[in-house]
Amino acid sequence: MKILGITGGSGSGKTTLLRAVEHLGGLGLDCDAIYHCLLETDDALVAAIGARFPGTVRDGRVDRPALAAVVFADPAELAALDALTHEAVAREVRRRLWQSEAPFAAIDAIGLFESGLAALCDETVCVLAPEETRIERLIRRDGISRERALARIRAQKSDEALRAQCGHALWADAPTPEAFQQQCEQFLKGVLMMEETKKFEKEREALLSSPKNGYDRISEADLAAMESYCKEYMKFISDCKMEREAVKWTIEAAEKAGFRELKPGMQLKPGDRVYGNNHNKSVIFAVVGSESLNEGTHICAAHIDSPRLDLKPNPLYEDAGMAYFKTHYYGGIKKYQWTTTPLAIHGVVAKKDGTVVTVTVGEEPGDPIFCVTDLLVHLSADQMRKTLAEGVTGENLRILLGSRPLKDDEGADRVKFAILMLLNEKYGLTEEDFLSAELTMVPAGPAREVGFDRSLIAAYGHDDRVCAYAAFKPLLDLGTPVKTAVCVLADKEEIGSVGISGMQSQYFEMFMEDLCEAAGASKRRCFEHSFCLSADVSNAFDPLYAETCDPTNNTKINYGTGIFKYTGARGKSGSSDAAAEVMGYVRRIFAKHDVIWQTGELGKVDQGGGGTVACYMANRNIETVDAGVPVLSMHAPMEIVSKLDTYMTFKGMKVFYEEN
């Protein structure tokens, strides 16, 4: 508890200051009042006064005016009275202080220093007012004569003496008691509250973790860079809705920036820029560093696949005069979210003649879109009684394609047939070609800014292309780093990082082996000294579903890029659970380069969970930690990220590549 000692001459305004302390929630200890109480209860004190000042105690009661006449007329007498009373008053003050739970207190005592009470105080203040003013106040307040008022004042300390003893002086010359009350509160806020913070300001800053919103920390330069980075990212995420498109897009951009395909027998030197295209579905980029690859690499590994509705091998059918595609969803989705939302078709068809046709419909302004219908609310009594998981089934996620029967045709399924004719005309497809197709339905349309302040971005597939772009983009402008920089854009993370293009595939090993060989290094040594940021999104705290998260252990929108020691489910199953030193390293470099970052975990314990590619990198003896952008509505057709977190993830990956 912080304690303020108040002193000053009679009528100066001490009590008014004390009332202001009480008004602010502090404990006010008025020593005159305490003394008056003691005179009612402390018989020994009264007896002692009576003994020392004969004639001033009658019937066990102190005659204060009589006592005043004696002591205010003679300083020695006053000192004698003080010697009798101060100890009792000070004892009672200490007792009241100990009992109190108030955040701060003030002791108003004419004998603040003489009684020893000043030693209890953190701050002391003398209240001062012109002598004539004080006299007038005393006459008015106490109804005493001018002479008695003057006698009191003369028996007390001079302003100079008070100033010399006290840490602060408050000049009580406000025109009214109310105005002075305000002046007092102003003074107290400074002395009692702000001073308290100031006193431990350094300690608080050093010891307490008090994360601030990124907008309170970001520099003007970073703000400008954030807007331009996010604009570029929005173009990327609008153009690339499946892994093949991301591979094509990034390879084209990389080639323009001087990257060439890594081929066996190549000799690489520092600054060389190479890439490996893994079956058009995943890709690895590398910029060779000045240090040997034996000293390790800095890897950012993200994934470029997202949840979606893939077409079944035999997708096309007609029912009730309408044509549909049957789908089988890919990755984790909440099925009801995919109905009545505009969808586009993306993908390729490998034809019998060996050619591969690319299909994209639904993205250009004049394009038609597709959709999954939902049951009208009027007839939904049964459906509405089902759980969210059951209300819309996976099998029912069928895509409405058209309704116009082929004119003059006499056969069955005239709508389906008409659609096939259109597909044949445009892409040369037959129904059998769907057997060797990779066609998928994804939300149609480009990324959009969200909110009046445009601080957020809505798009399909932020998970995980928001991290993929952050991992890829810095390489384009990277000079020759010290450590070789490697960006992995993997496929199949949403279904377990499996298959030839998933992070578990041997392709990564092979690329790294080729890279090490071309640079005269050993892959084994290289892995041993490498460090990987497993760049993947996390769930941003959503106040609408607050019960699913531990708010102090969850990433929040606008608090920066996330770094995660572990992901996984239940007892961290499926996580790589990074070592403390690994987290420490990332903290260090992010702090060094003003990267705004935060940490957290995926929801409350046992609420659910999820994994990333981190464990597959760590399995290769590569130090790995998860890092990425917090996302709202993860895995929904429209996911939301904040511009600040998106940019800070890019900045984090950039400084990571540049760091030794």
Ligand SMILES: CC(C)(COP(=O)(O)OP(=O)(O)OC[C@H]1O[C@@H](n2cnc3c(N)ncnc32)[C@H](O)[C@@H]1O)[C@@H](O)C(=O)NCCC(=O)NCCS
């Ligand atoms: C001096 C006495 C007799 C005056 O009594 P009276 O009824 O006239 O006035 P009251 O008690 O209301 O006090 C009036 C004014 O005198 C001031 N005063 C009180 N005691 C003292 C003192 N020892 N020295 C100087 N001024 C004093 C008060 O601050 C107040 O401004 C009485 O206050 C007293 O016995 N005081 C001794 C107790 C004391 O020392 N209290 C302060 C503890 S820090």
Ligand SMILES: Nc1ncnc2c1ncn2[C@@H]1O[C@H](COP(=O)(O)OP(=O)(O)OP(=O)(O)O)[C@@H](O)[C@H]1O
């Ligand atoms: N700035 C002011 N303008 C006008 N009146 C004031 C002002 N400050 C205080 N007063 C009045 O003057 C009187 C004395 O003030 P206060 O009781 O606070 O003085 P004090 O220092 O506690 O005196 P004492 O030690 O005699 O109790 C009170 O009636 C109070 O309302």
